[in-house]
Amino acid sequence: MMADDQYKDKLSPQAFQVCRQAATERPFSGIYNDHWQQGIYRCACCEQALFDSSTKFNAGCGWPSFYQAIDGQVAYLEDKSLAMARVEIQCKHCQSHLGHVFDDGPQPTGKRYCVNSLSLSFLKQP
Numbered sequence: 001m002m003a004d005d006q007y008k009d010k011l012s013p014q015a016f017q018v019c020r021q022a023a024t025e026r027p028f029s030g031i032y033n034d035h036w037q038q039g040i041y042r043c044a045c046c047e048q049a050l051f052d053s054s055t056k057f058n059a060g061c062g063w064p065s066f067y068q069a070i071d072g073q074v075a076y077l078e079d080k081s082l083a084m085a086r087v088e089i090q091c092k093h094c095q096s097h098l099g100h101v102f103d104d105g106p107q108p109t110g111k112r113y114c115v116n117s118l119s120l121s122f123l124k125q126p
Contacts, residue, residue, distance in 0.1 A: 041115075
């Protein structure tokens with residue numbers, strides 16, 4: 001695994017803040033919020049596959065939302081920042097901050113993985 005400072009050359013300053021310092025991009029500002037191509041959303045840091053486009057839905061929250069992560073690719077951590085109890089999601093491979101998961105998503109899971117666009121890259125399916 002790379003040290004955080006080694007990602008500075010790979011990521012924009014804004015993406016570095018989100019991925020390695022757990023910042024949050026402004027709602028409705030990310031390139032993947034209204035992105036509906038078929039493919040795989042990957043970690044911006046290590047390119048690990050995280051979400052399949054078939055699980056993406058429009059939550060209206062301003063961030064890309066998915067009802068399911070690819071099995072075994074996302075880590076879940078307790079987050080009590082901002083005087084709230086939330087569940088942070090990270091890339092299981094490189095510990096990059098992705099966003100948070102909530103229990104207000106659609107079936108079949110009832111989950112909403114609320115993800116920063118800056119923490120993702122996209123690989124289009126042929």
